Amino acid sequence: MSEETWSDEELAQQKLATLDSVGIVEKIRAIAEADRTDEEIDILARNEGHIQLKMAITQFVSGLSTDEKAKIDALKL
Secondary structure (H helix, E strand, C coil), rough: CCCCCCCCCHHHHHHHHEEEEHHHHHHCCCHHHCCCCHHHHHHHHHHHHHHHHHHHHHHHHCCCCHHHHHHHHHHCC
């Protein structure tokens, strides 16, 4: 499978979207599992999946700062 190549602007947009997903995951994970709504469970799964997909793309990962990568790695996906 060949990877898509993004321009710097596209990569920046991909990073912003993924970091938004990180924030959503962190927010929902802060809610006790027993207290999460079905909607929150679905949103969590979608955002975790989005992050996992992006982290499988070499150009995306190499474009992350050390802090951004550490924040994503801390999710232990």
